[in-house]
Amino acid sequence: MLRNYLKMALKVLNRRRFYTFISMFGITITLAILLIVSAFWNHLVGQHEPEVNLDRSLVVFRMKLQGKDGWTSTSANSDYFLEKYVRKLQTPEMMTFYSLPSTVNTFVDGQKVNLDRKYTDATFWQVMQHTFIEGRPYTDDEVQQRHPVVVISRASKEELFGMGSALGQEIKIDEDRYKVVGVIDDTPITRLHSYGNLFIPITLNKGYGKDKEYMGEFVATLVASSREAIGDMEKEYEAMARQIENPDPANVEKVLSSADSYVGAFSRMFLGGDGDSGVQKLYAILMALAFLFMLLPTVNLMNINISRIMERASEIGVRRAFGASTWALLFQFIIENLVLTLLCGLLAVLVAWGGLQLINTSGLVQFMELKLNFHVLGAGLLFTLVFGLISGVYPAWRMSRLQAAEALKAK
Secondary structure, X not given: OHHHHHHHHHHHHHHOHHHHHHHHHHHHHHHHHHHHHHHHHHHHHOOOOOOOOHHHEEEEOOEEEEEXXXXXXXXXXXXXXXXXXXXXXXXXXXXXXXEOOEEEEEEEOOEEEEEEEEEEOOOHHHHHOOOEEEEOOOOHHHHHOOOOEEEEEHHHHHHHHOOOOOOOOEEEEOOXXXXXXXXXXXXXXXXXXXXXXXXXXXXXXXXXXXXOOXXXXXXXXXXXXXXXHHHHHHHHHHHHHOOOOOOOOOOEEEXXXXXXXXXXXXXXXXXXXXXXXXXXXHHXXXXXXXXXXXXXXXXXXXXXXXXXXXXXXXXXXXXXXOOOOHHHHHHHHHHHHHHHHHHHHHHHHHHHHXXXXXXXXXXXXXXXXXXXXXXXXXXXXXXXXXHHHHHHHHHHHHHXXXXXXXXXXXX
């Protein structure tokens, strides 16, 4: 029976080729755009090198102080806060403290070169696992002893030292000089936690260990021993957060800190929230936006489906006369519409792949590489099925309700 429905669906699509073309064009472009957006979202928050431990990691990204007069202050964390509280956690298998990227300048042949500097500890290289094309990461001993060493990105190495080896070369930032001990492959700026051009030991930060403020420029990534252990790590952090001392009882009412998944940190950064990170709310907003984007082509396809089905009133009447049930007719028309949208989905994959190649080669975001992986294709299949069902159920239900005499009369 299903095979017959599929054959009939293909014949129906071939019957009015202009309508079919209009339908397929609109659906294909819509789905292709959604696939491209899904690929970008997956690039932002999905697990990709060098952030290979994403599925068992939590990020301590935000420190928030609420004042007694109603004011709030939000920033990254200070090294003092991370060392005093986060360092004492027992459940993480690894933890790394590092700064957010900040722009610094150096000079090559009298020309100013802008570079993004990140301060990190030695564990950073175990958590992020960048690919070293030259040399090595700096060690914990070098960090503790404040050795003036630096790891640089491939692009920075080529800009500063050309195509030769950079190992042992010096980089001058302000009045400080650093010796290059390693060169890593480039990371796009969209991977905020692993991105940087210059990586310098955290102890060389001029403000490191000098104040007892809670707010600063540092972030922590906590890595559990397994995915199953993330829950224990979250609970321990929540318990620790309730014990944070108030740094200014006269003016500060609450000190809020949380350890979130990468998506949770992203959600909290844009949606706020002091309790739950708002991941479900974020995904609800994204799905609502996707639905609204699909709404116009869905309505157009729905209207085309109604006019296409009206032309088949006599067929419906004959099938009704021979005892076809409402559910049988409903199933048939939905299958026909799903065949159309699935064909468009396949075309959309090809269009999206071509679009992603153009984006990747355009240099829109340097070193960014968007891919159609299984997560993105799964999202595309979901969009396709939702598109097919929404645009097909109402026309199919409407025509399946026709009685035999009414359908034959419509002919």
